Amino acid sequence: MxxxxxxxxxxxLVAMLYPYIRIIRRAGYSGWWFLTMFVPIVNIVMLWVFAFAQWPALNRPDR
Known part of the structure; x- marks a missing residue:
């Protein structure tokens, strides 16, 4: 190659990771959750968890 x-x-890879981490952090989770995108099956499960879970960022009093 x-x-x-x-x-x-x-x-x-960088073009995918940067927005992925920004979205996770904006939702109120740790940016380290991006590591789940590298684990087969877990990445699909976590996509659904993030989609339907209550985001901590929405529960902050400053919003």
Missing amino acids: SSGHWLFGIVV
Whole structure:
């Protein structure tokens, strides 16, 4: 595999991770939850959990 492919892969990974972490943090969870996207099956389950769980950020008194 040429170095161009690796560079493209890294760019795509960063392009996916940055918004993923921002969304999780904005929801009020730790940004470290992004690690679940690398675990098969767990990533799908956590997507549904985040979609339907009560977000801590919505319960803050400053909102």
